Amino acid sequence: MTEAATMSRRVEEPDAAPVPASGEPRGEAGSPRGFGARIAEFLAASKPAIGIGAGLAVLVLVWLAISHLIGEVNYDDVVAALHATPLGAIAAAVGFTALSFLALSVYDWSALAHQGRKVDYPLVALTSFCAYAVGNTAGFGPLTGGAIRYRFYGRLGFEPADVARIVAFITIAFGLGLAGVTALGLVFDPVDVAAPVGLPPAILSLIGGGVLVALAALLGWSAFGSGRIGWRGASVALPGPRIMLAQFGGTFIDVAASAAVLWVLLPQTDLGFPAFIAVYAVAIGLGVASHVPAGLGVFEAVIVAVIGRTAPVDQVLSALFLYRVIYYGLPLVVASAVVATLELRRATAGAKTSRVIRVGAQLSPRVISALTLAMGAALIFSGVTPAADSRLDILSGILPLPIVEGAHFLESVLGLGLIAISRGLAHRLDGAWWAATIAVGLGVVLSLLKAIAVTESIVLSLLFLSLLATRREFTRPASLFHQRLTPGWWMAIATVIVSAVVVLFFVYSDVDYSHQLWWQFEFSEEAPRSLRALLGVVIAAGSLAAWSLLRPSKGKTGAPTSQEVALAVAILADQPHPDANLVRMGDKSLLFSEDRRAFIMFGRQAHSWVALFDPIGPRDAWPALVWQFVEMAQAAGGRAIFYQVQPQNLSLYADAGLRAFKLGEAAQVRLATFDLKGAKRAGLRHGNNRAIREGLSFELLPPERVAAEIDALQAVSNLWLAEHKAREKRFSIGAFDRAYVAAQPAAVVRREGRIIAFATVMTTARKHEATVDLMRFAPDAPAATMEFLFVSLMLALKDDGYEVFDLGMAPLSGLHGSPAAPFWHRLGRAVFEHGERFYNFNGLRAFKAKFQPEWQPRYMAVSGGTSAIVALADVAVLIGGGLKGVVGK
Template sequence: MSEYPIDPLPLRSLPKLRPGPWWPRLKPWLMAALGVVLAIAIGVALHRLLHEVRYDDVMAAVQATPGSNIALAIAATAASYFALSGYDASSLSYARAKVARSTVLLTSFVAYALSNTIGLGPLTGGAVRTRMYAAAGLEPHQIAQVIVFNAAAFGLGIAAFGALGLLWGAHEVAPLLHVRPLALRALGAALLIALAAFLWLCARRRALHLGAQRTLRLPQAGLALRQLVISAVELAASAAALWFLLPADRIALPTFVIFYAIAITAGIASHVPGGVGVFEAVMLLAGGTHVPTGAMLGALVLNRGIYYVLPLVVASALIVVYELRSGVAAPIGRAAVRLSPRLMAALTLVAGGWLLVSGVTPLTEDAKEILAALNVPLPLIEASHFLGSVAGLGLVLVARGLLHRLDAAWWAALGLSIVALVLALPKGFALHEAALLSAIAVLLLISRRQFDRPSTLFSQRLEPEWLLALAGVVAACIWVLFFAYQEVGYTNRLWWEFELDAQAPRSLRALLGVVLAGLAFGLWQLLRPPAGAVALPSDEEIERAAAIVRAGPASEGWYALTGDKHLLFSPSGRSVLMFGKHGRSWIGLFGPFGDPREWSDLVWRFVELASAHGGRPAFYQVRPAALPLYLDCGLHAFKLGEYAHIELRGFSLKGARRANLRSGMNRGEREGLGFEVLPPAAVGALLPELRAVSDAWLERQKTREKGFSVGSFNARYLAQLPVAVVRREGRIIAFANLLVTAATQEASVDLMRFVPDAPPGTMDFLFAKVVLHLQAEGYQRFGLGMSPMAGMTTRRHAPRWQRVGRLLFDYGERFYGFRGLHSFKDKFEPVWEARYLAVPGGVTPLFVLLDLAALIGGGIKGVVSK
């Protein structure tokens, strides 16, 4: 592993790593196919393990579990999650970062509650840590080290725990694996020796060099030993949470812990969400000779609720507490509250699965007695059972919309949870089910503000993984139904039996409704017409974008009018995002403009649109304040350089660093130069004269028009904006178009061109006059543009992206005037602000930068020539 989150490869190796254009579309289907094969294998294994087990035996084992044992399991769960916070404390120490203890506890608990339930810990829990620790002030490379350390520490802890377990109970495990106990003890000893060697390296060396470009910084020996102790405590506590739920004559705890470590490892390696099925299959296989299979399965069912669902509910409740507190204005509070969609999506997914399983399993005897005693009408029971199952499918479907913060998904989830809550009573007084649904409804109401994307629920196209996951859920329900009704003889008459005791027919009808609804939705998703090809904007769309930009504060939005970029509008039409396409790269410029409340939705829609077309979504020149918009979409931030702007309040030409401007303006006045700002209405008549100046400048520079992030001589573009001109004896010899808006906050210039015979200092004269004019107009800031690769750190532990950027800045002057451009802007004593590229990780940034260069240069020819 590398201690740096980014490890760029040499350009000459890119063609070898770049897959064909078919790969982006084929990859989701291959991963989904792998998931299907794994699910089938798990199903076959569980079927063989449970062929002698009866559903009634499992429910009897659940009901026979003493309340004191359940309380002990809850206490062990609390101890396990508290110990898990030690992972984060150790990782922060490794990253040399200080974070408040309360923030560490909250972050760790929420991250593990989410990743334990959903799986894919580095992604789900990693996303939580990225948001929370970034709000706490950590740098991106420190957060990356925290995430990597957590994953590595867990692996080492499992290895140490398993090694000790093999030495302790090899005679118990050997028959299951069909090997000799001595071989297992030798394996355990080898693992412990390897761990000892690792600790020795930690004590003797600071880093390991894993090749010319990779370095692994080792933790201190004391930190490594402390983390191993934390891992042992956490694994013992989580194993005890399940062990307490077993019957009184249960397996000895040390032996049980061995099996538990093996099952946990298998569940994580499978990448199945929460290890569902894989963990249970290993535990059933391992404990079969010690604990009755029915009792073990009952304990596993309870453990899923106590160790996985309960912490997820508590974590969601903790987050919404921040929603109710006045301290949400603090960065940590805001970051915590913004996690609500992830947690609510996970809870809704769990509740949907619960309802589906409930719909295909029989009522308990107590429930039947209550329904009979209250004389609940049979049609109401049948309808609640059927509709409750369909509502479960609906919750599974809207979970994705909640994850993307769709307001329509919020309304649907709230409505479905309330409907399912009401139906839980006539369905069979499912109190635990009703409690979960009540919690979801309350938490949704409290976190309403987080679901602010005004999009339609089904306008998003579901990825193949989601469709196959939906099919997997339905298949699992079918398996559960046949497991629950093993003794039933299935005939055509079952469909038409309507009695309180006719539970198999009721479950069959509910399952049929779920299958038909799921099949209809899946076919609609697969057969719906694809999104149309993206076209360049029409004249009407450019006018709409101009109105949005004109009313806003950001002057750089005017680049939307050049006509060489595509435009994506919000559903309301109050916001717009401009982007370019080259190859497979979809690159948004600057970000959304317009109503800030719609920006998140626009960013999501753009990412989804690019992904639906097999493209690489990216955003160029992103401001620091807007980074959370892109991090929420799973993009990574890479620093590009720094943007300079002059604070116009108090600006003057006095001072040694502005002597050139002062001298140029005085010289221009002696040369008889005149300055004038043409309003947009007057620009059109002078376009031929301005074009002559522009063509002469291009010819002298031996260059061609650029595009995308810089303007070009475009009649429509120039006629929308004021143009500053310099005249000599009535002839225009230089001009610059001014990017200004009605908000009078930011202003800048784009095209600055002059004729070859202009007097020396003409552009200094023009620049000084423009700045003073904008100052007089009341503008607050004047943008000087970005200085690429500026501000890159040279620290030893800086990300490699920044270290390479610093080398280009220092030694790449012959290829591009990095340092010269920065020095020119720095003489105006500007304020520097970082700008970023938001893009998926891996080697994708390099491909995006190549496509970006082609967009700016007007194609590959423009990249290799001026």
């Protein structure tokens, strides 16, 4: 097969790539998978459950350790210590919190500077503040700072890989900075750290000094060396010395200030502040490594184990509670107030809104969601702790006992509901907004009825007002009840419930358990009330889990009816992109929007529901349709995948909780400037002239002429399939179906009147863009046949007024191979460079590059937690018509 013939097929899909390129495990062709492969498949499928199990095991062990450490502490003593905290210490803690969050903006600034990107500092500071306010609360759980950064930077034109590098830079820089600050503590105050960890001070000083020397060497290499660091031929550019020094400085201020927040709240201890910073840094690192949301319990265990040796444990617990409220809760409340204020200003400013105000509106769903999550947890914890006796005395003279009991129970269960609702808020669902508004409003009333909880009621009122202020940001018309909670969200719920159980046993450790507790109803009986509230939360969580597992699957799959295909064809006729003509094959299921103005065509392989391209239809119908598809896949226990989506639409999929992976780059030729003149097009010009000398002629047949020549076209197709021992593909490429081919124009090449090559041409009534699908040629066709066909077709389309010709995608093209790039990029780059035995990646791009196209990235968006390799393997099976089609041709 000639290069032109091989590379001219519009096969951007992995249909010609055998299984090793797509990630499907197999041994020899046709052999069953071995025991090891089945075990690996089981582990991959069970990864979410294993992750939750491991996280819960860590959480339970940590809380058991804390319970042992605080076994002699009384809850009343902790409350007394809390009330005895000086106001000056609280004010200082608030000030150090502000300083820490100000220093955190250095991380984003340095990451952008390292990439050579410039963004106004107010925007960076606002994004950083919101990202850390949310990320600190949720940790690596259901809401992350990375999602906020993606939403913000993606709107500024950053590709997903760019955002991934920013997040990776921040993570690595924080890790190095944390190591440096810990090392300083070990060097300057090793004696205080030695006793808790059981190591000689000299050893600790040596370790700290070694870390500092390594960091200094890294800085020196950046300033005076090559500026790159690598291993085994792979290298990454280090930040410049100015950026690195700014990063170290920002980390030092951040860690020192955040440690000072807890330091000023703790009782007097023998541990010096430098040593305390080292202990604090270790506690933070272990909390992050545990993957428990917000490091809840892990951080506390380290602090109690170390500080509790030389200070009263009840005062340490009081300080830890205030630290969580001030450093975690207060910034989240402030962030919610800020984005709500910016949203109100945006509503009043109209078209004159500043970029800062617009950014606030973009970030508000995630921030409001995080505060809703935090308040849900707060209501559950409030339900297992007693109210002040003075407040209960007041209530006893105003309200009957059943109202107080009912309010206490309902608000605890409502807390679990808020946690579940917060996921819908993160995805901007209108149903979640209505549910949250009603639930939070009800919570304000219940908090007063159960115990006159003024502070709780004030924060809930702020959340209520923030929801009202940001109403127009929650516009996704998707059902809240169809949302399937991901493993991260179940881990967050489990963390809250396990922690609430521990708190309950700690608070009422002096109450002997008896079955009679469940039936005691008195104003003064707080233990039974808390016990019933926790039982309600557990039952509600179990019911939610059962509903998630047992609810009926919705959505239809299978071949569409002829009426549905006709409606889809009518819709695509008025769209600019012609790829959707693949719907004419009738081999893909169709999902229409509720108003029938737009549709998604998709296929199902194993647990993957794969949508081909972006939705087709008016742009305003896309958000609801994307959500409809994601819901349908999740309701069936599957994962949603959008294959070959365009970069300008990525925020749409991010809002639906999908992650983007770059597939390659599409080659698009601007026909207005395409001709055969000049030195750059000399190769095309000479090839075209040679084809004409060899007696080749070109013709663009309209559909009615195609029908008349269908027998000749099928003869060429059959010869092509036999010559290459290939089988028809499907899904993202058409097959030779006589009705399908006859419904579209066809570009044909003749020699001596006989058709020797053809390509089906896909267009729409807009006449904006054209592309080709099936490309077949006879074995005796000259080498330059397909190149001649493409050149002649583009010139004919140009004369007919078309603006763009899409040559299709070069798979895995444009991926970064740098060690700093995401794993998917490095894997794809390696396959692109070394996978020629499986697929002619370089040759395909080189052929398309002859036409001097513009390269535009194409992405695959997959449900969160789904491996890109697994998703692409399922897509490959869909395209190949089964595993046999992937392994063979």
